[in-house]
Amino acid sequence: MRGNDQQAYDRGTSLFSPDGRIYQVEYAREAVSRGAPSVGLRTTEGVILAAQSRAGSPLMESESIEKLHKLDDHVGAASAGHVADARQLVDFARQQGQVNRLRYGEPIDVEALTKELTDHIQENTQRGGTRPYGAALLVGGIQNGTPRLFAADPSGTPNEWKATVIGGSGREIQEFLEDEWTDEVDLQTGLGLAAQALRVANDELGPSEVSISTVTVDDGYQSLSVDEIEDVFAEAEIDLSEDEADE
Numbered sequence: 629m630r631g632n633d634q635q636a637y638d639r640g641t642s643l644f645s646p647d648g649r650i651y652q653v654e655y656a657r658e659a660v661s662r663g664a665p666s667v668g669l670r671t672t673e674g675v676i677l678a679a680q681s682r683a684g685s686p687l688m689e690s691e692s693i694e695k696l697h698k699l700d701d702h703v704g705a706a707s708a709g710h711v712a713d714a715r716q717l718v719d720f721a722r723q724q725g726q727v728n729r730l731r732y733g734e735p736i737d738v739e740a741l742t743k744e745l746t747d748h749i750q751e752n753t754q755r756g757g758t759r760p761y762g763a764a765l766l767v768g769g770i771q772n773g774t775p776r777l778f779a780a781d782p783s784g785t786p787n788e789w790k791a792t793v794i795g796g797s798g799r800e801i802q803e804f805l806e807d808e809w810t811d812e813v814d815l816q817t818g819l820g821l822a823a824q825a826l827r828v829a830n831d832e833l834g835p836s837e838v839s840i841s842t843v844t845v846d847d848g849y850q851s852l853s854v855d856e857i858e859d860v861f862a863e864a865e866i867d868l869s870e871d872e873a874d875e
Contacts, residue, residue, distance in 0.1 A: 659709050659710055676815070678839065681838065703735075708763065738771040745786075749780060804825050823860050
């Protein structure tokens with residue numbers, strides 16, 4: 629009977645186990661940890677979102693790998709985990725941003741958008757017939773002239789961060805960010821720091837396998853081109869192998 633009871637808690641998406649765990653949420657977190665890492669940094673000038681976007685095959689178009697997403701002119705997101713789940717959450721966040729503009733005639737606050745998103749995520753941890761989203765998001769943008777960065781995990785918990793990572797190799801990258809990030813980090817320094825953080829997970833990662841976006845007060849959401857990312861690597865003095873340099 630004990631084994632059957634354990635299986636019931638394991639399969640139920642909305643059941644607590646006797647020790648207070650929801651196994652399906654933990655499995656969803658495991659799905660996120662198996663994804664390629666995405667990094668978010670708050671700087672004095674704005675927010676930086678960076679992600680590993682290496683293609684699984686040389687025949688795959690690298691532009692089709694979407695890890696960074698524009699949610700509104702002043703806010704963006706980085707994802708990790710199941711791509712299809714992340715796309716659903718991104719579409720939901722975009723809809724909330726547009727609803728706020730139509731209803732109130734102003735852009736939605738980054739914090740309010742994150743909480744709308746995490747409320748939606750949390751619903752899937754307690755309703756029958758659904759499963760938790762196997763994806764996590766970093767939501768970064770400008771709120772009243774101030775950079776804000778939040779993380780949303782499969783449990784629906786919103787946390788604000790100065791710098792953080794979601795996805796694989798999270799512990800190693802987080803330790804790097806804790807050692808290197810400071811309150812004085814400006815946008816240019818932060819770009820190099822984000823690239824270096826992703827290299828912690830893969831020391832062979834080249835500029836063509838990285839996506840970087842920024843959200844600033846003056847320019848809003850902007851995506852960096854491959855040439856601009858190559859300049860970031862060069863200014864951060866990141867050593868590349870000959871093969872990476874030739875790409």
